[in-house]
Amino acid sequence: MVARDLWLIPAVPIVAAGLIALLKQPMRRLSAWLAIGSLSFSLLLSLAAFAHVVAGWINGNAVREVVNLTWIQVGVSRVELGWILDPLSAVMLVMVTFVGLLIFIYSTGYMEQDENFTRFFCFLSLFAGAMLGVVISNSMLMLFMGWELVGLTSYLLIGFWYQKPAAAAAAKKAFITTRVGDIFFLLGIVWLFAQTGTLLFYNHGSGSMEGLALAGLLSQHAAFGLTAAGAIGLLIFAGAAGKSGQFPLHVWLPDAMEGPTPVSALIHAATMVAAGVFLIARVYPLMAAGALLTNGSGLAGTTTALIVVTWVGAGTAVFAALIAVGQNDIKRILAYSTVSQLGYMMAGLGLGGVAVGMFHLITHAFFKSLLFLGAGSVIHGCHEEQDVRRMGGLKADMPLTFVTYAIGMLALCGFPIFFSGFWSKDGILEAAHQPDAIKGPFYLLVFGALLTAFYMTRQVSYVFFGTWRGHKPAHESPRVMTVPLAILAFFAMALGLIGTPAWPWFRAFLEGRAAGFDWRGFAEPGLMALMLTSSAVVFLGLGLGWWLYGSKSPSPEAPDVLEKDAPWIWAALRDRLYVDELYGVTVIAFYAWWARVADWLDRRVWGGIVAAVAKLFALWAQLNRLLDVYWVDGSFDKACEELSIGGGLIARAQNGRVQIYLRILALAVVVLAAILIWSARP
Amino acid sequence: MNGFASPLAAYLMVAALLFAIGLAGALTRRNAILVLISIELMLNAANLNFIAFWRYGPHPEALTGMMFAIFSIAVAAAEAAVGLGLIIAIYRHTQTTDLDEIKRMKG
Numbered sequence: 129m130v131a132r133d134l135w136l137i138p139a140v141p142i143v144a145a146g147l148i149a150l151l152k153q154p155m156r157r158l159s160a161w162l163a164i165g166s167l168s169f170s171l172l173l174s175l176a177a178f179a180h181v182v183a184g185w186i187n188g189n190a191v192r193e194v195v196n197l198t199w200i201q202v203g204v205s206r207v208e209l210g211w212i213l214d215p216l217s218a219v220m221l222v223m224v225t226f227v228g229l230l231i232f233i234y235s236t237g238y239m240e241q242d243e244n245f246t247r248f249f250c251f252l253s254l255f256a257g258a259m260l261g262v263v264i265s266n267s268m269l270m271l272f273m274g275w276e277l278v279g280l281t282s283y284l285l286i287g288f289w290y291q292k293p294a295a296a297a298a299a300k301k302a303f304i305t306t307r308v309g310d311i312f313f314l315l316g317i318v319w320l321f322a323q324t325g326t327l328l329f330y331n332h333g334s335g336s337m338e339g340l341a342l343a344g345l346l347s348q349h350a351a352f353g354l355t356a357a358g359a360i361g362l363l364i365f366a367g368a369a370g371k372s373g374q375f376p377l378h379v380w381l382p383d384a385m386e387g388p389t390p391v392s393a394l395i396h397a398a399t400m401v402a403a404g405v406f407l408i409a410r411v412y413p414l415m416a417a418g419a420l421l422t423n424g425s426g427l428a429g430t431t432t433a434l435i436v437v438t439w440v441g442a443g444t445a446v447f448a449a450l451i452a453v454g455q456n457d458i459k460r461i462l463a464y465s466t467v468s469q470l471g472y473m474m475a476g477l478g479l480g481g482v483a484v485g486m487f488h489l490i491t492h493a494f495f496k497s498l499l500f501l502g503a504g505s506v507i508h509g510c511h512e513e514q515d516v517r518r519m520g521g522l523k524a525d526m527p528l529t530f531v532t533y534a535i536g537m538l539a540l541c542g543f544p545i546f547f548s549g550f551w552s553k554d555g556i557l558e559a560a561h562q563p564d565a566i567k568g569p570f571y572l573l574v575f576g577a578l579l580t581a582f583y584m585t586r587q588v589s590y591v592f593f594g595t596w597r598g599h600k601p602a603h604e605s606p607r608v609m610t611v612p613l614a615i616l617a618f619f620a621m622a623l624g625l626i627g628t629p630a631w632p633w634f635r636a637f638l639e640g641r642a643a644g645f646d647w648r649g650f651a652e653p654g655l656m657a658l659m660l661t662s663s664a665v666v667f668l669g670l671g672l673g674w675w676l677y678g679s680k681s682p683s684p685e686a687p688d689v690l691e692k693d694a695p696w697i698w699a700a701l702r703d704r705l706y707v708d709e710l711y712g713v714t715v716i717a718f719y720a721w722w723a724r725v726a727d728w729l730d731r732r733v734w735g736g737i738v739a740a741v742a743k744l745f746a747l748w749a750q751l752n753r754l755l756d757v758y759w760v761d762g763s764f765d766k767a768c769e770e771l772s773i774g775g776g777l778i779a780r781a782q783n784g785r786v787q788i789y790l791r792i793l794a795l796a797v798v799v800l801a802a803i804l805i806w807s808a809r810p
Numbered sequence: 811m812n813g814f815a816s817p818l819a820a821y822l823m824v825a826a827l828l829f830a831i832g833l834a835g836a837l838t839r840r841n842a843i844l845v846l847i848s849i850e851l852m853l854n855a856a857n858l859n860f861i862a863f864w865r866y867g868p869h870p871e872a873l874t875g876m877m878f879a880i881f882s883i884a885v886a887a888a889e890a891a892v893g894l895g896l897i898i899a900i901y902r903h904t905q906t907t908d909l910d911e912i913k914r915m916k917g
Contacts (some may be wrong), residue, residue: 299854371852761894782912782915782916783916784912784915785909785910785912785916786909786912786917787836787837787838787839787845787910791837794833794837
């Protein structure tokens with residue numbers, strides 16, 4: 129696998145999307161084959177790339193191959209694009225293509241009844257291409273282009289059923305909210321470019337993530353005691369926060385559940401929202417600049433940017449987990465869970481570095497997409513019902529879905545040992561528990577783990593246990609939907625193997641170190657205690673959830689158990705802690721007011737000016753008309769009249785009477801004769 | 811012969827007088843036939859002029875003057891016939907010989 133051909137990985141799905149766009153609506157099979165085929169091709173290429181990087185890693189030399197192109201050159205400045213093949217991009221490529229392919233296959237079953245099947249696969253393919261473009265990008269600009277395209281396809285897919293007003297509004301909300309983050313991101317990009325002179329991350333020493341540029345950034349000072357590196361890092365984090373749904377830009381993610389479930393699985397669980405985390409991982413040298421340089425090794429110190437990332441992440445983790453407790457829509461619970469887990473990832477990046485955050489990203493991609501696809505299977509089987517209070521007892525009716533969903537749920541909760549989520553979340557907790565890590569996030573994250581176990585148990589109890597509370601009986605989903613579930617479930621369990629302390633393969637791979645299997649990895653001081661603590665927290669959460677919800681089947685109209693005990697808290701949680709309402713009265717109200725002002729300005733001021741100018745022209749035209757009629761016309765008419773009169777006068781000589789003519793003739797002769805005679809006289 | 815004018819001058823004066831009378835008639839008479847008569851008078855006055863200059867000119871014995879006068883009379887006759895024909899045609903159109911009434915060419 130040559131790095132030069134890496135561009136094929138995003139290009140083929142995009143080309144497929146273009147081809148599908150040309151197909152007519154009934155050509156469903158062709159569009160599905162094009163999409164799945166192109167993504168399979170990208171998967172094979174990604175696996176080849178991954179193998180290449182692994183081979184390099186085994187031989188001890190860290191692989192980082194870049195291919196850079198100059199797109200536009202203006203004088204000395206250059207706008208460059210490029211792609212990079214290193215461990216980070218390799219693992220992301222494999223994850224995105226693999227999970228994406230499974231979801232594509234699932235979608236052929238899920239969207240079978242939909243008449244816009246072709247359009248769906250066109251957008252999905254476009255999204256896949258854009259996301260892969262973000263992943264391989266070595267140029268800040270190319271990353272941003274992919275980023276925006278991903279945002280666009282997210283908008284198109286959330287609003288897929290655009291005739292539904294809720295879906296159209298949700299799509300708009302998603303796009304605008306992420307736009308707010310993107311503005312800061314763009315500022316960061318421009319600042320970075322201006323400061324370092326290059327858009328490339330790695331360029332054999334002159335890239336913006338490499339030592340020379342970072343040293344330059346650290347020497348520049350921005351406001352509030354930040355260095356340029358810190359300020360740019362924060363601006364870029366603002367963009368990542370928007371895309372990854374961190375507080376306060378998380379509001380679009382739950383609404384994005386209006387889109388079809390495969391979209392929720394692919395975009396809003398596994399990949400697009402992970403793009404923010406990936407971005408921070410990609411620019412991690414910038415975020416950690418200062419700490420790395422002053423402390424020499426790894427993550428001994430921390431920078432302002434990373435502190436902000438950690439606190440925002442940990443805060444969001446708890447905030448979203450709290451709201452998830454109070455939701456009744458199966459997808460919304462998972463959406464808030466995603467926001468919470470993204471907070472975990474961000475905290476992991478801030479506390480433990482790229483490997484810790486990325487490991488959780490990878491495991492989360494698998495178990496969260498598994499959960500979403502499982503939810504889709506449930507919704508499909510319950511005849512488009514989405515309220516958990518109207519489900520129940522599906523353990524017997526949908527056994528495959530139940531088993532896979534349970535595996536995903538346990539992975540998400542972090543059930544010990546056999547589930548990947550345990551290992552990845554433990555990695556984050558371990559990083560948070562370090563003696564020199566900032567205090568506070570650890571407790572938030574532990575509390576978040578408790579809540580996660582609690583609300584997931586609540587959801588699973590409502591959906592799969594108890595008695596059926598819906599209208600029609602439920603049925604299991606077809607194989608095209610359950611087989612991807614099974615595959616994802618396998619990975620949700622198996623991926624844990626590559627991140628255990630005994631064999632920290634993932635971390636070593638990303639950091640370019642060697643890794644050997646060593647049981648003594650478990651003997652690190654405090655590790656066993658931490659693992660036991662987190663396990664205890666998980667069991668506590670599971671137990672609490674089972675005790676409160678268990679096999680009871682409350683009717684849909686009955687208040688929730690927690691609602692009876694703490695109605696105020698329950699109402700706040702159910703109403704999503706009023707963040708949307710806050711935005712409604714502040715930002716949106718301001719915007720509405722401003723729109724009214726602009727409208728007034730437009731109609732009265734500018735419109736008035738235009739009207740005045742028009743009036744002026746009309747007046748001028750009137751004046752011209754008057755001039756024309758009275759002066760020009762008048763004078764001309766008068767002259768003609770005079771001529772006419774004169775002519776009339778002269779015409780009187782011509783009266784048709786012969787004798788008058790003769791008289792005139794005779795007179796003329798006399799005159800002539802007189803002249804002649806008098807002139808002839810000497 | 812007489813102290814007032816030479817015989818040539820006398821004839822010329824008579825011819826001039828006749829011509830003037832004819833001119834006056836042609837210019838002022840209302841009746842078309844009278845205008846025609848006046849024109850004849852003018853012509854005859856011119857004839858008289860011819861004869862006078864022939865009789866008192868360099869070659870009185872040659873027939874030049876006489877031929878001239880006879881031609882002129884013949885032409886006058888032809889011209890009178892034409893003129894009469896015109897007047898009859900006009901009379902047929904307008905039922906009048908009053909020249910003051912004939913104004914159709916009025917511009």
